Amino acid sequence: MIETVIRKRIEILADKALQKRVTDAIDRAGITGWTIVPVTSGRGREGHWREESVMGTDKVFVLTIAAEDKAMALAEELAPMLTDLGFILSMWDVQVIRGERFD
Amino acid sequence: MFETAIQTFTSPVVLFFVLGLFAAYVRSDLAIPEPIAKAMSLYLMAAIGLKGGVAVAKSGIDGTVIAALAAGIVAGFVLPLFAYVVLKSFGKLDRINSGAVAAHYGSISVVTFVTAGEILTGQGREPGGFMVAVMAAMEAPAILSGLMLARGAGSKSGTQSTGEMLHEVFTNSSIVLLLGAFAIGMLGGAQGFAEVSPFFEAGFKGVLCIFLLDMGLIAARRMMDSRAVTWRLGVIAIFLPIVNGAAGTALGIGIGLDAGSAAALGVLCASASYIAVPAAMRLALPEADPGIYLTMSLSITFPFNVLINIGLISAFAAMLTGAGGATP
Numbered sequence: 001m002i003e004t005v006i007r008k009r010i011e012i013l014a015d016k017a018l019q020k021r022v023t024d025a026i027d028r029a030g031i032t033g034w035t036i037v038p039v040t041s042g043r044g045r046e047g048h049w050r051e052e053s054v055m056g057t058d059k060v061f062v063l064t065i066a067a068e069d070k071a072m073a074l075a076e077e078l079a080p081m082l083t084d085l086g087f088i089l090s091m092w093d094v095q096v097i098r099g100e101r102f103d
Numbered sequence: 104m105f106e107t108a109i110q111t112f113t114s115p116v117v118l119f120f121v122l123g124l125f126a127a128y129v130r131s132d133l134a135i136p137e138p139i140a141k142a143m144s145l146y147l148m149a150a151i152g153l154k155g156g157v158a159v160a161k162s163g164i165d166g167t168v169i170a171a172l173a174a175g176i177v178a179g180f181v182l183p184l185f186a187y188v189v190l191k192s193f194g195k196l197d198r199i200n201s202g203a204v205a206a207h208y209g210s211i212s213v214v215t216f217v218t219a220g221e222i223l224t225g226q227g228r229e230p231g232g233f234m235v236a237v238m239a240a241m242e243a244p245a246i247l248s249g250l251m252l253a254r255g256a257g258s259k260s261g262t263q264s265t266g267e268m269l270h271e272v273f274t275n276s277s278i279v280l281l282l283g284a285f286a287i288g289m290l291g292g293a294q295g296f297a298e299v300s301p302f303f304e305a306g307f308k309g310v311l312c313i314f315l316l317d318m319g320l321i322a323a324r325r326m327m328d329s330r331a332v333t334w335r336l337g338v339i340a341i342f343l344p345i346v347n348g349a350a351g352t353a354l355g356i357g358i359g360l361d362a363g364s365a366a367a368l369g370v371l372c373a374s375a376s377y378i379a380v381p382a383a384m385r386l387a388l389p390e391a392d393p394g395i396y397l398t399m400s401l402s403i404t405f406p407f408n409v410l411i412n413i414g415l416i417s418a419f420a421a422m423l424t425g426a427g428g429a430t431p
Binding site: 050 | 137138140141144317321324328329330331377378381382385386389390392393394397401
């Protein structure tokens with residue numbers, strides 16, 4: 001049976017225009033990789049939003065997987081942005097193969 | 104005046120915009136795919152920049168062109184101050200959102216300008232080609248003015264240095280494309296433009312129609328979803344383009360522009376950005392609420408300008424020139 005280890009998968013919903021602030025924070029937390037996924041629409045406390053690339057209001061998911069200590073360091077760094085910029089951050093345990101790649 | 108209104112409402116460009124508004128209000132599933140909408144906006148900006156550059160290459164740069172550029176830049180810096188005062192007092196907006204909205208109303212809307220160009224040309228008042236340069240020159244000053252007004256409050260975006268902010272403002276994609284295409288048009292001249300004109304001229308009005316259809320859809324859907332815009336802000340979104348449009352037109356006539364170019368300057372002053380400035384604000388002033396500034400500029404001011412105010416400004420320019428001002 002293949003061996004798996006537990007890591008944190010972190011998902012941040014952010015404005016596309018501001019995604020670099022998130023990826024810079026990921027780099028500073030010492031996490032080696034991330035993936036950007038476009039999203040099309042949604043609804044939140046501020047109401048409905050849609051992908052509007054002409055106006056630059058489109059949003060993305062920034063996904064990354066890391067060891068718990070780095071995930072917590074990242075969450076701490078991003079916490080002020082969640083309130084000021086309306087980002088959403090969630091994380092949960094996942095099983096990964098080749099755990100050394102996500103330390 | 105009545106004839107002007109009829110010409111506006113029989114323009115296919117305006118009618119496609121109305122179709123977009125209608126489709127959204129009846130909750131049609133009509134939609135333009137986002138990558139196509141983005142590509143159309145790039146095409147329109149490249150085309151308008153090129154045409155303006157070619158026009159200036161033909162006409163040359165004289166005192167009138169320099170006066171129009173100076174008037175546009177000064178208006179770009181001053182209009183946000185007036186908007187800011189109105190937004191803070193009557194609009195009851197906080198300082199950060201007032202600064203962000205003021206930047207939108209000091210800057211310009213390329214599509215409003217292009218639509219006005221089509222309508223004014225149809226009325227026999229074609230604006231001078233140099234007005235494209237004036238439009239490009241008016242994009243950035245208002246962003247700087249608005250940011251200075253908002254940051255006076257000690258905005259939290261202080262994490263971003265002034266250098267980074269200026270870099271983002273001046274390398275904004277629409278500013279780079281508009282000015283770049285303008286420079287290409289000036290360097291290439293009429294002969295250079297002839298090689299690419301089948302692409303940039305033949306499709307221009309058609310693309311503008313489809314783009315305005317999309318803008319109608321977005322403007323109406325955003326309005327229906329809006330929660331942040333109060334009746335006071337709605338009033339301001341109509342009041343500012345009327346006052347700014349009249350002031351800009353009078354300024355144009357005052358510096359000796361012909362009726363079409365003066366009306367174009369009025370339209371530039373009346374229009375509110377919804378492409379370049381929202382992108383700059385999201386980066387430089389991310390605490391400001393896009394639900395306020397985009398709904399005001401795109402869902403209220405843009406339809407008002409396209410459907411009513413361009414006609415009013417054109418008639419005002421004709422009235423001023425007919426009253427003894429400069430004539431074409």
